[in-house]
Amino acid sequence: MDVIVKTRRGFEKIAASHIGEVLGPGAEVEPAPFGYLGIVFVKAPGSDKWALAQLIAQKVPEADRVLVVEKLVPADPAEIEKAAVEVAKRYINPDDTFAIRTTRRGSHTFSSIDINVRVGAAVKEVTGANVDLEEPTKPLYVEIFQDTAAVCIPATGEYRKLRRDKPLALGYLRKVALGQFVYEGDEEAVRKMGERIGRAVQTFEVGELVILLHKPIPARTLRLFAEAVEEGIESRYQIQTRSYGRPVWKVPVHVYELYQWVRDRAGEPLIVTDPKGDYVTHAKERLAELFKSGRVNVLIGAREGVPTGVFRFASLVIDLIPEVTIATDFVVPALAIGLISALEEAGTLPRYLGKRKKK
Template structure:
């Protein structure tokens, strides 16, 4: 059984309370997040019982084979366990988790075990949507092998389409937060992280008229810091290449003049609720390479700009969003509405 770090002993105690015939060993060989369960009368039934009654159980795997943690023995054990559990017309994937020091990698295990299972069953390999999963859990010199339906895996993108192509068209036009210097910088960091998190087309910091240069400089430094810190996280953790959001500076009124002819959306409480303008939003994004989303700060977007906006949109009626959450909230709301609209068109066979 796998559980969140720090819950191992609690989970073990709960298992023994709910099923007195079982014995649970938390943190086996010092590896956190694990509980080994012994004494099963009916492994499948006991696994279901744990899942139903022990909320601390994140995953419960029935062990179908045990071997020493050598490539040859793991391959042989997995092939034997797969016979009768994986059909020749099915597809499978091998998922390996190593704990301890070994002379091979998890990828090596996947390749060797996968080949053995393929030869033993006649099944094909499908890493994205397998019918069955062969899980190899290695604890130092011990290998535990489990086979379970692929439907048990939580897949982030199963049956969904990414919203990144939509958000990559958004130019966030953000009025700067001005005031105490420490607040300016902190607000800049938060906004920088938010726009980088969504990987929008660009961020334009747009003051109006005469502003305090020192306060603006602190805000901009914070923005750069926030963009860079989030970008580094994305670069290290994503399986794709992350894109650093460029940052520009332009007076708000000049930007509105400069971008006439492009869609301009003002995010302010005076506007229509976003759900009521879903069709118009969809048409804007479908027909434009860049959509400008204007977000206010301590002071809202000047009323004169409203005349040049294609839409004035409210996303939280009755709530005044703080400056550091406004851009992120707007992007989430826009992405949600566009996703729902595109899904409806796809299901109905419409264009888009």
């Protein structure tokens, strides 16, 4: 093989077909070699394999990652180390950072981590470069298929959720205590709206959700809404705990009467969302000041707007999207994104500095 293409599982044949069309009849394209999903082997005798890789990267969106094979050796740690050192000598400079990315397919007496550690130590010794597992300037890939190992250089970049200098929002979202009016309507609408609101507040992991009674409502409506909110929170929380590589905050839910809640939170920042307020990014400096507090209370209506008498007790009234009345189930996402955008513009959010580089 000259090039290894990684694609989404189940897309191997589609990717292979597209690659064959792009490269022409001289190319040999094999989807799911050895039955391994998400892989396409490409070989084009007599062609420049780097030119092939670049063409695939430019023309084939199904190709998530394109790797140029520099060495093929038996799947033995000593052979892999030797091959990786040869490739690294011409690929990695002393002022670069690198990481070894090993994927192992088949049964072996060693693990992927074993290869990463052994090869990483050898490459560091011969190049003098530092290891950076998060954002290496020169990653080196070891792709193992049963008895064969391919040492590869990527022709496509790496994408990561959290990169250095990216703003961190979670700590500020955790300061938010949302006051949400009860949604009224037929039972099915109340249930669906409650579940969507619950999923939204859990998605952003806000500090607290307070269901507010701003007028007499049927007890059944309150019960349905509160139960649906908690079901939405639980549903999203279960997904987060399975997929996140960090602890997840489960949003607590309380019930309070609107005016008593406003009195109870006297002395704390209170933000009201209403079209009559200032556009959220125009109030960014004031928002930055308010978020210096330990808890920031944010009031959201439902069908009915927030009573204007409460405005006098608010630290700030903000409009999330001028000229648009936001549907109740979209307010929490719009609010979270608007607040974080404004705080970022104000230069308030801390930055991700990355894990410490290995020397």
